[in-house]
Amino acid sequence: MGKFLGAAPCFTIPMLVLLIVGCAARPFYPLPSRLPEGSRHPLQTTRPYNIAHRGSNGEFPEETLPAYKRAIEEGADFIETDVLSSKDGVLICFHDVTLDQTTDVGKYKKFANRRRTYDVQGVNITGFFTVDFTLKELQSLKVKQRFPFRDQQYNGKFSIITFEDFIAIALDAPRVVGIYPEIKNPVFINQRVKWRDGKIFEDKFVEILKKYGYKGSYLSKDWLRQPAFIQSFAPTSIIHVSNLTDLPQILLIDDTTIPTQDTNQTYWEITSDSYFNYIKKYVVGIGPWKDTIVPAVNNYMLTPTDLVTRAHAHNLQVHPYTFRNEHNFVHFNFHQDSYEEFDYWINTIRVDGIFTDFTGSLHHFKKWTSNLPPNDTEEQSASDLLHKISVMLNPYRS
Numbered sequence: 596m597g598k599f600l601g602a603a604p605c606f607t608i609p610m611l612v613l614l615i616v617g618c619a620a621r622p623f624y625p626l627p628s629r630l631p632e633g634s635r636h637p638l639q640t641t642r643p644y645n646i647a648h649r650g651s652n653g654e655f656p657e658e659t660l661p662a663y664k665r666a667i668e669e670g671a672d673f674i675e676t677d678v679l680s681s682k683d684g685v686l687i688c689f690h691d692v693t694l695d696q697t698t699d700v701g702k703y704k705k706f707a708n709r710r711r712t713y714d715v716q717g718v719n720i721t722g723f724f725t726v727d728f729t730l731k732e733l734q735s736l737k738v739k740q741r742f743p744f745r746d747q748q749y750n751g752k753f754s755i756i757t758f759e760d761f762i763a764i765a766l767d768a769p770r771v772v773g774i775y776p777e778i779k780n781p782v783f784i785n786q787r788v789k790w791r792d793g794k795i796f797e798d799k800f801v802e803i804l805k806k807y808g809y810k811g812s813y814l815s816k817d818w819l820r821q822p823a824f825i826q827s828f829a830p831t832s833i834i835h836v837s838n839l840t841d842l843p844q845i846l847l848i849d850d851t852t853i854p855t856q857d858t859n860q861t862y863w864e865i866t867s868d869s870y871f872n873y874i875k876k877y878v879v880g881i882g883p884w885k886d887t888i889v890p891a892v893n894n895y896m897l898t899p900t901d902l903v904t905r906a907h908a909h910n911l912q913v914h915p916y917t918f919r920n921e922h923n924f925v926h927f928n929f930h931q932d933s934y935e936e937f938d939y940w941i942n943t944i945r946v947d948g949i950f951t952d953f954t955g956s957l958h959h960f961k962k963w964t965s966n967l968p969p970n971d972t973e974e975q976s977a978s979d980l981l982h983k984i985s986v987m988l989n990p991y992r993s
């Protein structure tokens with residue numbers, strides 16, 4: 596882009612602003628890699644966090660490079676991922692313990708004998724498990740979109756990425772973008788994968804975060820430079836991790852019928868006031884399934900529970916999951932309008948963060964409805980103006 600601008604005949608472009616830009620030998624936007632350390636636009640911390648659930652997986656296959664890049668373009672505060680392991684102990688970004696639903700593993704003859712049945716947290720699951728494939732084998736597969744009603748054109752185009760690749764995407768972003776990795780299925784992974792020196796899955800997970808400089812408690816200087824939330828459904832993982840790092844953690848909370856995978860506690864136990872009192876020594880918040888906050892019947896919402904009020908009384912943040920634009924996920928109360936849904940959760944329920952498959956929609960909603968601080972507004976409109984000018988320039992560039 597820079598080289599085209601440099602060659603542009605300045606004198607044929609009349610407007611002053613175009614003249615200045617047209618003559619410049621440098622690209623219009625500064626290259627992020629050339630900016631001095633610390634000068635990237637910081638994480639916003641005054642509005643509920645926009646957590647890009649598995650990247651912008653509403654558009655691209657989940658947990659892939661383009662899904663994460665898109666989420667960053669669309670305004671994600673945090674990019675979210677599920678961390679699992681390969682057979683050879685490399686941490687990867689992948690949601691299911693089996694590869695069947697979101698890769699093309701089924702089409703390879705050479706892998707046909709890898710199908711297994713394992714007990715995963717008390718349920719027998721059959722399929723091709725990530726823990727039976729080396730990283731190299733996993734990377735030879737192609738991923739696909741999970742839901743049939745989403746764009747299928749990217750199926751077969753992208754590969755599984757590692758946890759380290761994921762971190763690199765966040766660190767390369769043109770502004771500060773946080774990461775929000777989950778220690779996924781730790782009981783199962785620790786049963787199936789063994790690391791050297793008696794290290795366990797959680798140790799490897801924290802080791803990688805430390806390797807890339809992630810450290811510091813919530814809102815500390817170190818944290819703001821490279822923000823991260825660690826999430827897990829397993830209380831024992833959270834307590835283990837709290838011994839290794841002071842990064843903030845979030846306890847995920849499942850449906851009311853599902854016990855914790857490690858401690859076999861009920862939903863009611865882990866959402867009691869006495870439990871919140873205990874767990875708040877280790878976590879800064881909870882990540883509940885949204886129907887536990889506002890139960891729904893026949894796709895209509897009922898009266899909200901007191902979960903958010905009680906969590907807030909313990910100074911715990913609440914980041915519910917998962918918000919999806921498609922009509923089949925939006926309760927009828929919202930007139931099939933995702934903005935009404937965001938409005939309700941942000942301004943009535945008053946959550947502190949939202950896991951969404953559609954980062955762009957949540958970002959637009961917040962941008963168009965919040966009273967941004969004056970400085971922020973200025974920056975926003977200045978950057979919008981730059982963007983508009985840059986778009987106007989495009990016809991002159993080649």
Ligand SMILES: *[C@@H]1O[C@H](CO)[C@@H](O)[C@H](O)[C@H]1NC(C)=O
Nearest residue numbers: 712713714716717718719720
């Ligand atoms: C899983 O399969 C094994 C072997 O067939 C069986 O013994 C066990 O009871 C099953 N477990 C569950 C939870 O169904």
Ligand SMILES: *[C@@H]1O[C@H](CO)[C@@H](O)[C@H](O)[C@H]1NC(C)=O
Nearest residue numbers: 831833834835836837838839
């Ligand atoms: C945390 O570290 C302390 C001190 O080293 C140790 O006594 C304790 O057992 C550790 N807890 C966990 C859960 O690993």
Ligand SMILES: *[C@@H]1O[C@H](CO)[C@@H](O)[C@H](O)[C@H]1NC(C)=O
Nearest residue numbers: 716717854855858859860861
């Ligand atoms: C978990 O707890 C329930 C009771 O709440 C019990 O029936 C079940 O056997 C327990 N499961 C395990 C694996 O301990």
Ligand SMILES: *[C@@H]1O[C@H](CO)[C@@H](O)[C@H](O)[C@H]1NC(C)=O
Nearest residue numbers: 967968969970971972973974
């Ligand atoms: C904008 O930010 C600067 C420094 O961050 C501060 O000094 C100034 O008062 C702010 N201006 C407004 C209008 O808030």
